[in-house]
Each structure stands twice: as structure tokens, then as C-alpha cells.
Amino acid sequence: MSKRWLIFIGRVGAVLIASGLALVMLSLIPPQKVENTNFTGTSMLQPETFSIESSFFLSQTLDPQRGLLIDIQANNSVTAYLLQVSNDYIYGWVASHFPETQPYPTLDLTILEAFLNNHPDSVAWQENVVNEQFSFSYIPTKLMNVTLLFSNPGAASAEIRYSGELLNFIVPSERALNPTKYLISVGFVLSIPWMNLMWKRRTARRIHGCQK
């Protein structure tokens, strides 16, 4: 390979390394908690029911730089869902498909199953919480409204406490991690021959300088 191509490929590699380093730097910046967006709630769920949690900050639109941090604690086995739809939409859907149902804030679990069967893509996140404190953060990849739901599929009632807040990111570290790995490793592979060439040239120049 000619030296010209070696330099060209090496410079491409160096650009990839520089981009990777920029991403590393950005991903090291921790998320910023959005002031005054803390929310807390408690839900008592009878067996075979679910609840739709309403909070002003839970109804905010999230975006790829604004995520949600939620802590959940339950005294029994429950399932937590984060759906990619607003709670108004869910209430509207329930009212139109199950007009006889009124006992808010908890609803029969069959309604949730019917909703999820009709909206299989709406589940952004889902986790079983069993007698313990559970914490998770969610950062969407598009603009979206979210709704937090808890369902109690068990035979005993469950008490759920949750709290959370909104987080601002420059770039979520988990999203930056993969591109960073590829950029830096491919960049190094591409630029090693060029760096070697530069090193040889510099050494030759130094030796030449000493001989003079």
C-alpha cells in the first residue's frame, strides 16, 4: 500500500478516535435532575386489578434527552408497566371499550389484558417487582407520553409505593457506549500503520539531525 493511502486511512482512523473521545467525554457527564419534578404515590391493589398512576410529571412528554427515574416498592408480587401512551388515551380507550366500567382508580385486570392485546407495541418497559425496592431509569428514543401502570395478578392484595423524578441527559451513557467502543477500536486499527509511519519518520529525522 502506498504511503498516501496509509496516511489517508490513518487520518480517517484518527477522526474516528477523536469522535469516540468526544462521546466518552459526553457520556461521563452525569444526568441532571430536573428541579421540582419529584413525584410520589401509593397504590392499594386488590387481587386481579390494575391501577393507572397519575402525576403531573409522569404526564410530561419525554424525549431522547429527558428520561424518567422511578423507585418502586411493593409488599407483594406486582407487575409494573411503562406504556408509550398518555393516561388520557388509556382512560379514553377504557371508556369506549368498557363503558360499564367506572370503579377508578383501580380496574379489572382483563381490561389491561385487552388493552395490551390491542396495543402490543405500547409497552416501553415491564418488570415484576417482588417484595423489594426496585429502581429503574427510562430514556426514550423518540418524543413520547408515558403512563405508569401497576397490575396485581396474585391472589392477595398489594401495596405499592413509588417515587421518581425527571432527568436531563446530554447523551445517555448506555446509548453512547456501543458507538464509542466501535469508533475507538476501529479508529486505532486504522491509524496504527500511519502512527508507525509518523514514528519512523520522526526517528529518522532525529537521527539525521544528530549526524549533522
Add this chain to the structure above:
Amino acid sequence: MGKGTAFLEILSSSLHGDYKFPILEFLAFLFLLSSFVFAGFGGFGSTGVPEEYYVFFMTNSLMGLPLFILAMLLLRNIASGIGNDIEKGTIQTILAYPLRRRSILTAKLLSSFGVAIFLFLGIQISALCTLAPEMVASNLLVVLLTYMANLSFALFIASIALLMTLLLRKGSVGVVIGIMVFFLFSILTSLVSFWAHATNSILPMQLYSLVNPSFAINFYYSSLQPQVQVFWTPSFTEALLYVGAGYALTTFILFLSYFYFCRRLNV
């Protein structure tokens, strides 16, 4: 020496001159940092606003300062590249290559414009895909159109600087003229809006959009918000026509530059 080799020879020497180590690497670093730091998603919880508007807002938010830096880089490349060659007389050596003059200018422009624009677009679109892959994938046309509209103006300024550099045979003067035109058109953005409102006519906006199509694109996407009343609501086809007109104007100025370089430039 074959024509291909001569072309590559000129291209590589131009690249070496335009992007000495570590200019390109530092630019990549800054373009990437700015892409994430300046990104914004505009308006929370607005109902009835199509996703296209948000994608436009997000793409546009990335560009402000980086686009200005790109325009300055293009001007600087013209001054230090072809401007310097003409001033110092090294253009005579370059013209001695067994290549047509238009190929020589193409090699120079590929280095001055092509690499910088490729780096800018590559990094910004990759950043958008990292941040909001779903939004970009479903609205790729919006992203590309927004970039095309904004780059049209930067290329227009750079092509004016190139023509002036060739006519005046001084890179520095060409760059100064380019900066002044950039400054003038930035002022015109506000002035045109004021004039249009004062005369209650959209004609000044339409005329200005011929040179700076991002102005029309901005109005088009802003009009998609149902709760916002905009003074001018160009249709999508009209907005596309302004982008086409912007590139046609830039192509015409580049054609004049090629014509002058090939037929009139005596060195």
C-alpha cells in the same frame, strides 16, 4: 503520469494543506460535542403537532454555531488553498500537471468543500441517529431536507468567496467578502421579516428564500403547529422549489468560477 494519478496528487496535496494534523481530528471532536450539546426537542406536550415538526426542530437545533463554523472553514480553505496558490504563484506548478483546468479546480474543491461537508454531515447525522434513532428513521426526508436547505446558504457564501478569490487573485480579500456577505444575509433575515410585516407582503420573504432556502423551510415546518399562526405558510412543493433555486444559484456561481478559472485566469 496518468490523469487519475495527477488528480489524486493534486487532491492529496490540497488535503494536506487544508487539513494539517490535527485540524480535522479537532474539528470532528468539536462537531460531535456540539451536536449533542446543542440538540433540542422543542416544546413539551403540544397536542396535534406532527412528529415532522419536532424532527425539523431537533435537526435545526444542532446546526446554529456548527454551521457558522463550517461556513468559516470553507472560506478559510478557499483562502489558504486556491487563494494562496494564486498569490504565491504555485498555481503555475499545479497547472503544469497533465490535467484539464476544470479537473484541477474540482480536485481543489473536493478538498476544500467536499471533505468539510462530508465530516459535518456524517457527524451530525450520526449524532441524530444515536440520540433519536426512531425519529430519524421515520423522518429521514425531513432531516435531509433541513440539511440541504441550510447547507445551500453556506455553499452560496463559499462559492461567492471562490469567485471573488479568482477574480481578485487574493484569497484574503475573497474571504473578507465572504464574511461580509454572510454577515449581511444574517442581518437580512430579521430585516426581511420586518419589511414583510410592515408592507403586509410575503414577496420579500420569497425573494430572500431564493438565496437562503432554510428561511422558507423554517416557515413551512413552523406552520405545521396548529396553535401557531405564521405570517407565511409556503406549501411543501414551494419550500422544495426554494431549496432547488438556492442550489441552482450556487451552481451558477460555481459555473462562473469554473469558466473564469478555465478560460480567463492568466497566471
